[in-house]
Amino acid sequence: MNPEATASSPRLPARELLAYALLALTFAAISFAVHKTQLHGTVKPFWDARIYANAIAKSAAGADPYSIQGTELPFVYPPLFVRGGAILKHIFPARSGWYLYLAATCLAMAAIPWMLATSYTRSLWLTPLIAYIVFVFEPNSYAEGSLLTANIATLLYALTLGTAIRGLRRNQWTWFYLAVVFAALIKPPFLALLILPWLAGQRQLWKCALSVAVTVAAYLAQRFGSPALYASFQQRTVGQIMIKGDTGVGFLSFFVGIGHRLGLLQGKGALLACVLLAGVLAAALLLLRNQRNAPGAESLWVPALLVTAIVSNPRLMLYDADVAIIPAVFIYVEWLRTLPNARIRNTAAAVLLSFFAVLFSKDPPPTKPTAVSVLLLVSVLLVIARLARQTTRSVSHQPEPLHASHSR
Numbered sequence: 001m002n003p004e005a006t007a008s009s010p011r012l013p014a015r016e017l018l019a020y021a022l023l024a025l026t027f028a029a030i031s032f033a034v035h036k037t038q039l040h041g042t043v044k045p046f047w048d049a050r051i052y053a054n055a056i057a058k059s060a061a062g063a064d065p066y067s068i069q070g071t072e073l074p075f076v077y078p079p080l081f082v083r084g085g086a087i088l089k090h091i092f093p094a095r096s097g098w099y100l101y102l103a104a105t106c107l108a109m110a111a112i113p114w115m116l117a118t119s120y121t122r123s124l125w126l127t128p129l130i131a132y133i134v135f136v137f138e139p140n141s142y143a144e145g146s147l148l149t150a151n152i153a154t155l156l157y158a159l160t161l162g163t164a165i166r167g168l169r170r171n172q173w174t175w176f177y178l179a180v181v182f183a184a185l186i187k188p189p190f191l192a193l194l195i196l197p198w199l200a201g202q203r204q205l206w207k208c209a210l211s212v213a214v215t216v217a218a219y220l221a222q223r224f225g226s227p228a229l230y231a232s233f234q235q236r237t238v239g240q241i242m243i244k245g246d247t248g249v250g251f252l253s254f255f256v257g258i259g260h261r262l263g264l265l266q267g268k269g270a271l272l273a274c275v276l277l278a279g280v281l282a283a284a285l286l287l288l289r290n291q292r293n294a295p296g297a298e299s300l301w302v303p304a305l306l307v308t309a310i311v312s313n314p315r316l317m318l319y320d321a322d323v324a325i326i327p328a329v330f331i332y333v334e335w336l337r338t339l340p341n342a343r344i345r346n347t348a349a350a351v352l353l354s355f356f357a358v359l360f361s362k363d364p365p366p367t368k369p370t371a372v373s374v375l376l377l378v379s380v381l382l383v384i385a386r387l388a389r390q391t392t393r394s395v396s397h398q399p400e401p402l403h404a405s406h407s408r
Contacts, residue, residue: 019129027136031144049101049150051075056085066232076237079222079229081186105150108158109143115158116326119165120306122299126330138325139372146319153319156183156190161323164196168302173197173204177211184215189313189320191215195282195305199289241315242267250316251277251377254370271314278312281380288387297387300334303327304383311376321372328379335382 044050055065055075059082065075088097117123117131135143146154160179167173176197183190191212197204223230240246247253255270265273285308292301310316310324332352339345355375 016129020132023129023132023136027144027147030136030141031147045148046102046150047073047148048152049098049105052077052081052085052152053098055082056089059083060086060089064229064232066229066236074236074240076233076240077186078219078233079226080218082229102150105152105154106147108154109147111158112154112161112323113326115161115165116323119168120161120302120327121330123330123334125333126326131326134326134329135322138322139375140318142318142322142325142372146322149319151317151319152186153317156187157320157323159183160190160193164193167197167201171201171204173201173207177207181211181215181218184211185218188215188219189315192278192309192312193306195285195309196302199285199292199305200302246315248315248317249321249370250274250311250314250373251370252314252316254373274312274314278308281308281312281377281384284384288384288391291387291390294387294390296338297383297390300331300383300386303330304380307331307376308380311373311380316373321376324376325372328376331379331383335386338386 051073052075054072055077058067059065065082068074091097092100113131113135114128117126117128156179160176160183163175163179164173167176180190180193183193194208194211198208241252242256245256247256252270252274255265255273258265260266285305291297304327306327307324310320313320336345336348336352339348355371
């Protein structure tokens, strides 16, 4: 053991602790600034959590949780969410449940960059500290906005990503499947995370299919068990997304936008286009699966799968995108490192920085909501292109078949 390393090791945790504390203060300051100037400055923070509390209170009083009065924000979660919230309200009376939920959300936000850096990217440079820096200074302050919403998605991402670690390391996915089904009963797009065991695990396809079947059965049970509530849930969800245009920052926003000029993308066509895009990405990764352990590509496989799962969410929101940006940045940096010479690397880096500058701009063009989705999509396409080149090289380097010399 190096004595110098031993002597200096006690100072490392103190320096890291100070760095994390400064980042936490920066994160809190930016969150406060975002709330005051950019994101719903006239609304109290943790507005999504307030929507949950309001819906649960309405249900407990015998009212329709999907009804809107005055300036109330809409509730667009399935009936099972309300019933589960009512149970928790009895377990944690008064305001204890509220403060516990907010504390859990803050802990989940702190855990996500750590898990991404230590378990989803195999890198010497993307340390937890670097991941936190990327997280704090994400485009358009997505992480800070996610904290201000207190949306349950942050908790669900921490749960699913945490339970997937054992699967990625040991191919043991049981807890992950339970977590994904639980998350999908609140937010169905979490089913896309099943791409992790399907393409990063071994012999997991039937378990993925079973997880989807269980989730679908649970929604059907709600539909037939509480038809009135489920009808209100469907009506409120469709109205909020398709009629009011609350389509998020994903490709659904883009397809709905051009649907006014292209008939095929009107109505359900925009959603089908999103599903088709996700299917194409998944099919490409499936076809290139055999190249995932190729030199230089093995560290990109899991990050690409995770970004694919998140960008496949049609109604991508800021609390989804903030999770995908860290693995996407990792993919971009690794791609830059593979470019042949310094001039090309510098040019590519300048283009990427310019793209980030557009995302940070104060008065962005109308296409800005989809710009982050493009950033995420291109990162996946870069990995697909790299794996495709590796496949081409493997085929071209195969020895030619021997021809019999006595064929005459």
